[in-house]
Amino acid sequence: MTENFEPTSLRDLMCGSVDSTMVGERLSVCGWVAKRREHGEHLAFLDLRDHSGIVQAVVDGSVDVRSEYVLRVTGTVSLRPEGTLNDRLATGDVELTDCQVEILSTAEPVPFQIDERTEVDEQVRLKYRYLDVRRDRMQRNLRLRARVNSTLRRAMERQGFCEVETPLLWAPTPEGAREFVVPSRLHPGEFYVLPQSPQIAKQLLMVGGFDRYFQIARCLRDEDLRADRQFEFTQLDVEASFVGQEDIFAFVSEAVLDAAEVATDQRPGPIATMTWAHALDRFGTDKPDLRFDMELHDLSTHFAATAVKAFAAATVKALRVRGGGEFTRSRLDALTDQAKALGAKGLAWFRVTPDGLDSPLARFLSAEETSVVRSVDDAQVGDLVLIVADEYALACKVLGALRLTIGAPPVSEGPHRYVWITEFPLFEGVDDDGNLVSAHHPFTMPHLDDLDLIDTDPLRVRSQSYDLVLNGWELGSGSVRIHRADIQSRIFTALGISDEEAQSRFGFLLGAFKYGAPPHAGFAFGIDRLVAILAGEDNIREVIAFPKTQSGTDLMTSAPKDITERQRRDLRLKFVPKV
Numbered sequence: 001m002t003e004n005f006e007p008t009s010l011r012d013l014m015c016g017s018v019d020s021t022m023v024g025e026r027l028s029v030c031g032w033v034a035k036r037r038e039h040g041e042h043l044a045f046l047d048l049r050d051h052s053g054i055v056q057a058v059v060d061g062s063v064d065v066r067s068e069y070v071l072r073v074t075g076t077v078s079l080r081p082e083g084t085l086n087d088r089l090a091t092g093d094v095e096l097t098d099c100q101v102e103i104l105s106t107a108e109p110v111p112f113q114i115d116e117r118t119e120v121d122e123q124v125r126l127k128y129r130y131l132d133v134r135r136d137r138m139q140r141n142l143r144l145r146a147r148v149n150s151t152l153r154r155a156m157e158r159q160g161f162c163e164v165e166t167p168l169l170w171a172p173t174p175e176g177a178r179e180f181v182v183p184s185r186l187h188p189g190e191f192y193v194l195p196q197s198p199q200i201a202k203q204l205l206m207v208g209g210f211d212r213y214f215q216i217a218r219c220l221r222d223e224d225l226r227a228d229r230q231f232e233f234t235q236l237d238v239e240a241s242f243v244g245q246e247d248i249f250a251f252v253s254e255a256v257l258d259a260a261e262v263a264t265d266q267r268p269g270p271i272a273t274m275t276w277a278h279a280l281d282r283f284g285t286d287k288p289d290l291r292f293d294m295e296l297h298d299l300s301t302h303f304a305a306t307a308v309k310a311f312a313a314a315t316v317k318a319l320r321v322r323g324g325g326e327f328t329r330s331r332l333d334a335l336t337d338q339a340k341a342l343g344a345k346g347l348a349w350f351r352v353t354p355d356g357l358d359s360p361l362a363r364f365l366s367a368e369e370t371s372v373v374r375s376v377d378d379a380q381v382g383d384l385v386l387i388v389a390d391e392y393a394l395a396c397k398v399l400g401a402l403r404l405t406i407g408a409p410p411v412s413e414g415p416h417r418y419v420w421i422t423e424f425p426l427f428e429g430v431d432d433d434g435n436l437v438s439a440h441h442p443f444t445m446p447h448l449d450d451l452d453l454i455d456t457d458p459l460r461v462r463s464q465s466y467d468l469v470l471n472g473w474e475l476g477s478g479s480v481r482i483h484r485a486d487i488q489s490r491i492f493t494a495l496g497i498s499d500e501e502a503q504s505r506f507g508f509l510l511g512a513f514k515y516g517a518p519p520h521a522g523f524a525f526g527i528d529r530l531v532a533i534l535a536g537e538d539n540i541r542e543v544i545a546f547p548k549t550q551s552g553t554d555l556m557t558s559a560p561k562d563i564t565e566r567q568r569r570d571l572r573l574k575f576v577p578k579v
Contacts, residue, residue: 005052010072016053018091022077029055029096030104032134033069034115038062046101048073049114051139056080056095068107068114075099122541127555129546141543145531148259149216152236152527155255161214161238166201168194168218172505178222180231188572194220197524199441200509202239203481206520207512212240216527225550227539228411228473228529232548235476239522245464245480248521249273249420252468256475256530260416263534271418271468279421280393284317284400286424289472290417292407294319295377296399299387302372308364310348313389319399320377321406324384325351325358335402339388344398348387352379404472411471412536419469423447426463427494435496440465442491443509445480454490468525470533476525483517 005014012027031050038044044059048071057073065071075096086092112120114134125132132138153163169192172179179193195201197219205213217237223229238251253271261267272290279288282295299316306312321327327335332349339347350373351358357370365373376385386402388395426446428439436458438444446454447462454461465479482488488510492502502510528540541547548554568574 014052015048015050015055016090018055018077018094018096020079020094023079023094024077026074026076027096028072028074029057030072031070032107032114033065033067033071036063036065036067046071046073046099051143053090055091056086056089057099057101058095058097059099059101063101065101065103066107066109068110069103070105070107072102072104073099074102123549123555126541126547126549129556133545137542141531141535141537142545144263144535145527145543147262148531148534149527151259151262152255153214153216155258156214156236156238156251159212159251159254161212161240161251162210163215164202164205164210164213165215166195166198166217170195170201171508180220180222183571183573185570196221197235198237199443200506202237202522203443203509203520204512206239206241207515207517209241211242214238217524225548225552228526228532230528230540230544230547231552233540234527235524236527237522237524238478239520241518241520243519243521245422245466245521248478248523249466252478252523252525256418256468256525259530260534263531264416268416268418271420273420273422275423276421276425277423280396280400284396284398284403285472286421286467287469287472287474288419288421289404289408290419291409291413291415291471294321294403294407296396296403297376299372299376303369303389306369307366308361308369310346310361311387311389313391313395315392315395316387316389317395317399318373318376319386319403320379321384321386322380323382324386324406325353325382327384335386335405338405339398339402342398342401343394344388344390347398347402348389350385350387352381352383352385354381357385408472410538411473412533412538413471416533417471421467421469422465423462424465424467425459426450426461426465426491427458429459431496433496436494438491438495439463440477440479442495442497442506443479443481443488445482446487446491451487451490454494458494464521466523468523470530473529473533475529476523478521478523480519480521483513483519485513488513 007013010028011030013029015029015031029048031048033046034049034054035047036044041062042060044063046057046059047054048057057075073096076098077094078097080093080095110131111128112124114131116135116137133142169182172193177196179196182192182194184190184192198215198217202213215237217235218232219235220232222231236255240247240251257268276286279286284296297318299318303311303316336347348361349359350362352374356362357373373385379385386399388398425439426444427436429437431437440463445464447464450461463479465477467477468475482491528543531543532540535543537543546556
């Protein structure tokens, strides 16, 4: 038996559970016809499939069934004759004989093979998703997802967290992504939004004394779709009172490492920690992929007095590419085009040769500068050195992107390298009105050592926010929250939020804080992304039962669709024609 299967009125066990210990028993199995073969008029072989596997049934006489018919087969478990064993099947040493076949459902010819022997266009797979999920790949992925969810839930409960469900119909939130809006029938002209996250609700639960909350939460964001993003997503959402950053790391790491162990049978080691500034400086991104080397190196001091105009910039960053001296000129041109598309003025490249440096710029370098370029990350003959000179953040960003283009393996490939990124900037810039823009959300606690900088040098203020990154994908983010009225007021002022606007947008949260808000912190990470990587997939669509396409459509249901005229009247909606 598998998966604690209990017999039902129609079947005694799963197809993949039939084995040699049952020889002589007469039993019933149910499933879909994976293959049908006839030997003359007197013998037919059926491969019957369910999610647990395939078992062969031998039927005396002809049987009028086709692929994907749903059958109940009753037969006697027998050892296969010598020479007919199938070592590709777990049931390959047995078969059902003297079978009775009951057709439970017929099937038309399917639009693609269920056995995965041929590649199927994704558009076809999504249109017939109910067939696609019969395939081994999707069965494995979705059942792995179920095990991960169960493991996460047990890990949080073991650590004293209480599962609480928060509303799906909510008020507009202060987060930055575009929301899905739901018109109210009972309150014409007014709207709910679908939650981007349970952020405010879980903070209210902390005020309510729940102390440790979690939820496997469904969230929605009206953002452009890509390999790691869907409109609908599922996250493990966590909040706890009387804790700091390190406590959240411990809670979440326990759950994540439990899930990884369930998926891979190996428990990863402790998760490393890196500040945002170090991640940007070393890898050019706040989502560093640590599975491969190629760190960025700062040559700014060495080129401070350079006579080469291309390097006359605030920052000069370099990247060594092992064996990159073999890159063709067309590939180097493509990298240069990528650098320019990302905002750089250009890209300098240098092949390391036995005679020195091979580059259009090599002859303009001084002897000292030539030596510096040759020594980047201990470059050897046959290597390539790439250099970007620009403002610090842009130079890091461009080389970080080139690093991924050149060296990053598919996100699903091992080893799995987790890292916590800490101390993000509290503000990410200034808007057109001269107000600061929050990098996370306006309830993120500043680093206490930087409070004085809020008024004097706000872009240097560090936040107590943090991300968890796996193989270059951001799994999720969180922060220590502001629970003090004086700090919250300073942040609102810096963001250009008046007392009236704050009350209008966040009044129910600020009101709750007046009645005793404990220090609290939280985190949320995307289960879709975690499961995709653990399942060896590069797109989260492969671990979601019914995903949308990259254009946001559901090919199976043809959603989104128009609504009826009556629904429009009930909701007091008028549509503006497309221009």
